[in-house]
Amino acid sequence: xxxxxxxxxxxxxxxxxxxxxxxxxxxxxxxxxxxxxxxxxxxxxxxxxxxxxxxxxxxxxxxxxxxxxxxxxxxxxxxxxxxxxxxxxxxxxxxxxxxxxxxxxxxxxxxxxxxxxxxxxxxxxxxxxxxxxxxxxxxxxxxxxxxxxxxxxxxxxxxxxxxxxxxxxxxxxxxxxxxxxxxxxxxxxxxxxxxxxxxxxxxxxxxxxxxxxxxxxxxxxxxxxxxxxxxxxxxxxxxxxxxxxxxxxxxxxxxxxxxxxxxxxxxxxxxxxxxxxxxxxxxxxxxxxxxxxxxxxxxxxxxxxxxxxxx
Numbered sequence: 001x002x003x004x005x006x007x008x009x010x011x012x013x014x015x016x017x018x019x020x021x022x023x024x025x026x027x028x029x030x031x032x033x034x035x036x037x038x039x040x041x042x043x044x045x046x047x048x049x050x051x052x053x054x055x056x057x058x059x060x061x062x063x064x065x066x067x068x069x070x071x072x073x074x075x076x077x078x079x080x081x082x083x084x085x086x087x088x089x090x091x092x093x094x095x096x097x098x099x100x101x102x103x104x105x106x107x108x109x110x111x112x113x114x115x116x117x118x119x120x121x122x123x124x125x126x127x128x129x130x131x132x133x134x135x136x137x138x139x140x141x142x143x144x145x146x147x148x149x150x151x152x153x154x155x156x157x158x159x160x161x162x163x164x165x166x167x168x169x170x171x172x173x174x175x176x177x178x179x180x181x182x183x184x185x186x187x188x189x190x191x192x193x194x195x196x197x198x199x200x201x202x203x204x205x206x207x208x209x210x211x212x213x214x215x216x217x218x219x220x221x222x223x224x225x226x227x228x229x230x231x232x233x234x235x236x237x238x239x240x241x242x243x244x245x246x247x248x249x250x251x252x253x254x255x256x257x258x259x260x261x262x263x264x265x266x267x268x269x270x271x272x273x274x275x276x277x278x279x280x281x282x283x284x285x286x287x288x289x290x291x292x293x294x295x296x297x298x299x300x301x302x303x304x305x306x307x308x309x310x311x
Contacts, residue, residue: 001212003233004166004197006223007032007068009100011275014051014059015259019252020226021063023244025233029065030139030166030221033095035108036071040079046087048263057090066091066137070098072107074121078129081136091135092126094162096153099141099172110172113144116152123160139166139199139221142184145173154188154196162194166221169200176224182214189216197221203228203282208236227276229283246286250311253277253290257307266300273303286311 005017005026012020017029031050034041047053052065059065067089071077081092096119098109112119119140127136138157142150157165167188169180180200189196199221202208208220226232230252231244253273260272274294280287297303 001237002027002197002219003236004219004221005029005063005226005233006166006199006221008223008227009033009098011272012223012227014049015256015263016227016276017052017063017065018059018061018259019256020230021059021061022252022255023230023234023249024061025231025235025237026063026226028090029059029063030093031065031067033068033070033098033109034080034084035103036069036073036077036080038073038076040076040083043083043087046084046089050089053087053089057088064090066093066135068093068095068139069126070095070103070108072112072118072122074118074125077122078125081126082129085130085134089134091137092130093166094123094126094136094138096138096140096157097166097168099175104172110141110144113140113149113153113172116149116156119153120156120160123157123162127161135163136161137164137166138162139168141168141171142174142181143171146171147181147184150184150188151191154192158192158194164195164197165192166197166199169198169215180211182211185215185217195219199223202232204232205235205239208232224279228279246284247311249280249284254307257303261300261304267298269300270294270298270303 007030009032034049050067057065067084084092096112103109104111167185169182169185178201185198197219198211198215198217202211202222203225260269277287277291
C-alpha cells in the first residue's frame, strides 16, 4: 500500500507538506499546481511553489515531492515540464482535475476532460519532453459535467505514456460534495494496466479500508483527511497503533506558524492558521478551543506568543 498527500490550493502548500510529512506515514506528495499559460516560466516560479527542489525534491522529513503543472497548451506544458525535470523534480504530474471556475474558464483543470484528444496530446508532449527516467503522471476527475468520457480520458492518459493515474472520484459538477464514487475508480482501474490511485472522501481508517475494497486500489491519495488528521496515514498503516495526540500536534502547529511567516504577508498569516485549525476541529476537540482563541486574532506577535506556550 502506498499513501500519497494531495495538494490543496491555498492551504496544503510546501509549509503544510513539511509539517504533515513530519507526522509520518506519507510515501509521496504532489505540489499544488504551477499554472502554465503561454510562456516558459523562470526557475524561481517553480522554486517558489516547490522549494523542495532545493532539497533533492524532498520535504525536510525526506518525503518525495512531485511537481504538478496545469494548462492546456501541449507545447508550452512540455517546455515547462523540461524545466521542472531539469530542476530535479521527482516526476511531473499533470492536473486534469481542478474544479475552480477561474481555472476552468481559462481552459485548465477538469474542463479539459471534455477533450480527451487534447488530454492525450498534453501527456504525450510532456512525456517526450522529459528524460525517460522522470515519471510522468496525471490526476483527473471522473469528468467535467458527467462521466461519459471517463474511460476515454483515462485510456488517453495511459496511451500517451503516463506511468500512473490519480482519480478523484467525482466530476467537476460534484465539486467536493460527498459521496465519492469509488466504484467508478474500479472501472478505470480494470480498464488500465498502469497503477491507478483512488482519491476523494477519505477522512478516517474506515473510509480508507472501504475505498480500497470498492476501488480495488492499493494506492490512495488523501488531501483534506490528512489536513484534518495529520496522524491518519499512520493510523491507516497500523489501526491498532497509538493515535497522534494533541500534545504531539501542538508543536507542529508552532512549526507551521514559523514556516508561513517566511512566505505569507503578516496580515494573512493568522488566516492561514485558522484554515488549518478549522479542519483540525473534525478530529481534535482541542482544536475547537484553539480555533475559538485565535478566531478574532490578526496580530502575528500575539499568535506567536500563544503558540510558544505549552499545549
